[in-house]
Amino acid sequence: GQNIDQPTEMTATEGAIVQINCTYQTSGFNGLFWYQQHAGEAPTFLSYNVLDGLEEKGRFSSFLSRSKGYSYLLLKELQMKDSASYLCAVRDRRYSTLTFGKGTMLLVSP
Amino acid sequence: DTEVTQTPKHLVMGMTNKKSLKCEQHMGHRAMYWYKQKAKKPPELMFVYSYEKLSINESVPSRFSPECPNSSLLNLHLHALQPEDSALYLCASSKAPQGAPSSSGANVLTFGAGSRLTVL
Numbered sequence: 441g442q443n444i445d446q447p448t449e450m451t452a453t454e455g456a457i458v459q460i461n462c463t464y465q466t467s468g469f470n471g472l473f474w475y476q477q478h479a480g481e482a483p484t485f486l487s488y489n490v491l492d493g494l495e496e497k498g499r500f501s502s503f504l505s506r507s508k509g510y511s512y513l514l515l516k517e518l519q520m521k522d523s524a525s526y527l528c529a530v531r532d533r534r535y536s537t538l539t540f541g542k543g544t545m546l547l548v549s550p
Numbered sequence: 551d552t553e554v555t556q557t558p559k560h561l562v563m564g565m566t567n568k569k570s571l572k573c574e575q576h577m578g579h580r581a582m583y584w585y586k587q588k589a590k591k592p593p594e595l596m597f598v599y600s601y602e603k604l605s606i607n608e609s610v611p612s613r614f615s616p617e618c619p620n621s622s623l624l625n626l627h628l629h630a631l632q633p634e635d636s637a638l639y640l641c642a643s644s645k646a647p648q649g650a651p652s653s654s655g656a657n658v659l660t661f662g663a664g665s666r667l668t669v670l
C-alpha cells in the first residue's frame with residue numbers, strides 16, 4: 441500500500457516563494473507527480489520526478505529524495521491565481537496507477 | 551485536441567434511477583480511468599481500462615458499471631446509487647497503458663473537468 445502525507449493548508453502573499461512538502465511510503469515507487477486543482481475544476485499536471493534531484497519548469501520546481509521518501513513543490517513569484525489545491529501523487533511500480541495525497545490548499549493573499 | 555471531455559457536467563438522480571456518465575478523448579491515449587472525488591478529498595481510483603479492456607477495479611460496488619466501447623470513449627453506468635455516492639467523478643486518460651515502460655511523459659494523466667453527481 442501507499443501512505444502520502446502533505447500539509448492541509450498553507451498561506452502566502454503575492455510575490456513570495458512557498459514550498460509544499462510531501463512525504464510518502466510505498467512498497468514500489470515508480471515516480472512522483474504534482475497536480476494543481478482549482479475548486480470545482482479538474483487536476484492539471486505540474487511536474488514529475490522519478491530520479492533524485494530538482495526539476496524546474498518556469499515558476500514551479502519539484503524536488504525528490506527517494507531515500508527519504510520526500511518531495512517538495514516550490515512556487516516562486518506567487519500570483520493570486522496560484523490559490524488552489526496542490527496534490528502530491530505517487531505512481532505504483534506494479535500497476536502504474538497514481539495514488540493521491542489529500543492535497544494542500546494554498547491561499548495567496550495580496 | 552488535448553482535452554478529455556466529460557458529460558454531463560452536473561447530474562441529479564434519485565436512488566432508483568439509471569443514468570450514465572460519458573468521457574471522450576481524441577489524443578490516442580490507450581489507458582482511461584475513472585476517479586471519484588469527494589469534497590476536500592483527493593481523487594480515488596475506481597477503474598482502469600487498458601486497450602479497451604478493464605484492467606483494474608478497485609473493489610467498486612456493482613451499482614457502478616464501467617464500459618469502454620472504443621479507444622476514445624469511456625462510460626460509467628449508474629444504477630441504484632446511494633446518497634453517499636454523491637461526488638465529483640473524474641475521467642482521465644494517459645498515453646501508456648498499465649505495465650508499459652515508464653518514461654517522463656508516458657503516464658501523465660490528463661483529467662476531464664468532471665461530472666458532479668448528486669444522489670437524492
